[in-house]
Amino acid sequence: MDAFCQSLCADPIAALSGWFVLVPSLVLLLSAAAAVAARNLVRAALLATLSFVALGVVFIALGAEFVGFAQLLVYVGAVAMLIVFVILLTKPEQLARSPLAGAGPAGGILVAFALLAALLGFIFASPAADKALPAAAAAAPVAAIGRALLGEYVVVFIALGVLLTAALIGAAVIALEDEEP
Amino acid sequence: MIACLETAPTALLHWFLALLASWGVPAWTLPFVSALIIIGVLLGVFLTLFALTSVLERKILARAQNRYGPNRVGPFGLFQPVADGIKMLTKEDLVPRSADQIVHFLAPVVMLIPALMVLAILPYGRGMVPAELDAGILYFFALGAGTEVAVFMAGWSSNNKYSVLGAMRAIAQMISYELPLVMSAIVAAMVAGSLSPSAIVEAQGGFWAGVVPRWFVFTPWGFAAFLIFYIGALAEANRSPFDLPEGESEIVAGHLTEYSGFKYALFFMAEYVGMFAICGLMVTLFLGGWQAPLPFLDFVPTWAWFLAKICFVAFTMVWVRATLPRLRIDHLMAFAWKFLLPMSFAAFFAAACWHFAGRGLAGWLVSLAIVGAPYLLLGGAFARRFAVSRRTYRFSQ
Amino acid sequence: MTLQIVLAVSAVLFCFGLAAAFSRANAIMVLVGIEFMLGAANLNFLAFWRFSGDPAALTGVMFAIFSIAVAAAEAAVGLAIVILVHRRFRSVEVDDANQLRG
Numbered sequence: 182m183d184a185f186c187q188s189l190c191a192d193p194i195a196a197l198s199g200w201f202v203l204v205p206s207l208v209l210l211l212s213a214a215a216a217v218a219a220r221n222l223v224r225a226a227l228l229a230t231l232s233f234v235a236l237g238v239v240f241i242a243l244g245a246e247f248v249g250f251a252q253l254l255v256y257v258g259a260v261a262m263l264i265v266f267v268i269l270l271t272k273p274e275q276l277a278r279s280p281l282a283g284a285g286p287a288g289g290i291l292v293a294f295a296l297l298a299a300l301l302g303f304i305f306a307s308p309a310a311d312k313a314l315p316a317a318a319a320a321a322p323v324a325a326i327g328r329a330l331l332g333e334y335v336v337v338f339i340a341l342g343v344l345l346t347a348a349l350i351g352a353a354v355i356a357l358e359d360e361e362p
Numbered sequence: 363m364i365a366c367l368e369t370a371p372t373a374l375l376h377w378f379l380a381l382l383a384s385w386g387v388p389a390w391t392l393p394f395v396s397a398l399i400i401i402g403v404l405l406g407v408f409l410t411l412f413a414l415t416s417v418l419e420r421k422i423l424a425r426a427q428n429r430y431g432p433n434r435v436g437p438f439g440l441f442q443p444v445a446d447g448i449k450m451l452t453k454e455d456l457v458p459r460s461a462d463q464i465v466h467f468l469a470p471v472v473m474l475i476p477a478l479m480v481l482a483i484l485p486y487g488r489g490m491v492p493a494e495l496d497a498g499i500l501y502f503f504a505l506g507a508g509t510e511v512a513v514f515m516a517g518w519s520s521n522n523k524y525s526v527l528g529a530m531r532a533i534a535q536m537i538s539y540e541l542p543l544v545m546s547a548i549v550a551a552m553v554a555g556s557l558s559p560s561a562i563v564e565a566q567g568g569f570w571a572g573v574v575p576r577w578f579v580f581t582p583w584g585f586a587a588f589l590i591f592y593i594g595a596l597a598e599a600n601r602s603p604f605d606l607p608e609g610e611s612e613i614v615a616g617h618l619t620e621y622s623g624f625k626y627a628l629f630f631m632a633e634y635v636g637m638f639a640i641c642g643l644m645v646t647l648f649l650g651g652w653q654a655p656l657p658f659l660d661f662v663p664t665w666a667w668f669l670a671k672i673c674f675v676a677f678t679m680v681w682v683r684a685t686l687p688r689l690r691i692d693h694l695m696a697f698a699w700k701f702l703l704p705m706s707f708a709a710f711f712a713a714a715c716w717h718f719a720g721r722g723l724a725g726w727l728v729s730l731a732i733v734g735a736p737y738l739l740l741g742g743a744f745a746r747r748f749a750v751s752r753r754t755y756r757f758s759q
Numbered sequence: 760m761t762l763q764i765v766l767a768v769s770a771v772l773f774c775f776g777l778a779a780a781f782s783r784a785n786a787i788m789v790l791v792g793i794e795f796m797l798g799a800a801n802l803n804f805l806a807f808w809r810f811s812g813d814p815a816a817l818t819g820v821m822f823a824i825f826s827i828a829v830a831a832a833e834a835a836v837g838l839a840i841v842i843l844v845h846r847r848f849r850s851v852e853v854d855d856a857n858q859l860r861g
Binding site: 223224227230234237246247250251253254257258259261262265266269320322323324 | 462465495496497500501503504505506507508510511514515518526530533537540556557
């Protein structure tokens with residue numbers, strides 16, 4: 182307890198940084214599980230939004246503030262609102278049928294469990310992954326990200342612009358009401 | 363003495379922390395105590411501003427309409443917020459039985475929390491930023507996205523078709539105006555070279571010819587970006603002339619229909635605190651933040667200048683509310699996508715040309731041309747499209 | 760707080776997304792599952808960047824930024840297709856879109 186207080190005294194943010202990652206991760210996993218299992222579609226969308234927020238907080242806690250804020254802006258502000266709008270526009274019947282499709286629990290969830298077991302086995306058996314948090318606080322200053330975007334990654338940046346333009350024009354055209362002749 | 367007033371808030375904080383340390387409080391708690399004190403002060407200042415604005419807005423609107431506003435409770439009606447508070451707290455909290463109880467309860471909370479959190483990055487004075495973030499402007503807009511989620515939660519959970527319709531319109535309006543808002547903020551960030559609000563304020567220091575301050579609003583691209591930001595701010599805060607989502611004569615109260623009592627007060631508070639926050643950001647980005655407008659006026663403390671500028675911008679927002687009629691939903695969407703967004707791109711391009719033409723007179727003229735041409739073309743097209751034609755009266759024969 | 764814990768969180772989130780994409784009947788929930796999977800991949804990239812000990816090598820951060828942008832574009836197109844499917848088949852359930860001729 183005394184060592185904890187000493188480390189907290191020296192640098193409170195660094196001492197708590199482990200908890201800053203773990204607590205939002207817990208919120209993330211619980212809300213993601215609830216979103217996947219929820220019967221009520223709008224509740225599922227709101228829980229998915231909560232998991233996006235928690236994921237953004239985890240990114241910020243890991244030191245990538247720009248990515249965290251971008252995650253909040255894009256996922257919560259745009260993707261979640263798109264999901265919500267499409268739910269309202271398509272108005273699916275809330276209680277009509279079972280929320281599960283295809284082979285039901287035996288199919289998808291079993292495959293997911295098998296994959297999870299395999300992944301966790303690899304992660305905890307790998308010696309390369311058994312790393313502690315580096316002492317130096319990781320920081321990705323916005324200026325460095327900007328310089329990288331327009332320097333080393335400029336081709337990807339421009340390609341992304343073209344991709345986004347094409348995707349948004351395509352989405353608008355697809356969803357347009359076609360007039361019956 | 364004047365310099366002492368300037369540094370008074372930070373000096374008081376440090377004195378209090380030193381006092382606590384001398385009382386034997388462990389040193390590791392001091393950052394948390396400091397944060398709590400700053401949060402308390404910010405909440406105190408902005409909630410007082412909220413209370414004052416709720417009565418001053420009604421009085422200003424009233425004066426614009428040639429009547430007195432509330433003038434019964436207290437001197438000049440200034441204790442009206444106390445009466446309003448008592449009313450809100452004692453009103454019955456009605457929740458429809460078929461409403462989604464949890465989401466209905468959480469919507470005002472989710473609305474208020476981002477509105478209060480964005481106050482952390484504004485530079486209130488020289489060296490007086492509560493949270494010195496490298497990407498402060500991005501933080502502001504990321505939290506603005508939370509407001510949209512709250513509006514949807516409020517609208518859908520009320521289980522009322524007017525609420526859902528009002529919520530969808532409100533979200534469409536907010537998303538449409540968010541783009542020109544972010545673009546015009548990026549214009550200021552690009553010229554200052556940083557996303558940090560205090561760096562943007564510092565970049566607006568100094569004076570041209572010793573008289574005109576180097577605020578971004580005094581350049582053509584900055585003026586255009588300021589106007590676009592101002593209109594976008596009105597729309598984001600759901601204020602008139604963009605208050606279709608909550609206009610009483612249009613759609614009952616939109617997404618707020620099924621809210622009464624304290625929850626309605628929380629929405630109300632979130633709207634006003636959000637308005638002050640975005641006024642604060644406007645002042646930071648375009649009006650020079652805590653900088654004084656004339657060189658000899660810098661004996662006034664920087665935090666007083668910031669407060670005065672925010673109050674002035676808020677006053678103009680109330681003035682606009684008293685003056686302009688409400689926009690229809692298709693008009694406001696067309697205005698956002700077909701006028702404001704291209705104009706914000708023009709301002710962005712003009713700012714870049716101003717920078718590369720040497721930030722002097724040549725740059726000023728070039729950027730004026732780049733901003734003026736689309737304005738005249740698009741504005742002319744808009745005026746012709748939405749022109750009110752000569753009214754013909756037909757009487758029954 | 761080791762790298763393994765953060766990777767484990769990312770793996771669990773990925774498998775939740777996979778379960779949603781495989782077993783949910785509503786097409787919108789399938790898309791939510793896909794977004795979870797993309798988010799888990801981003802978390803993986805950022806975890807490796809954070810624990811690498813060389814924060815100036817921004818590859819992980821840049822990849823995560825690009826991935827967020829691409830995910831947004833994909834969500835927009837996917838949801839537009841969901842609207843189109845709803846218009847044609849009058850239902851958003853994946854089992855109902857069972858005719859090849861549109």
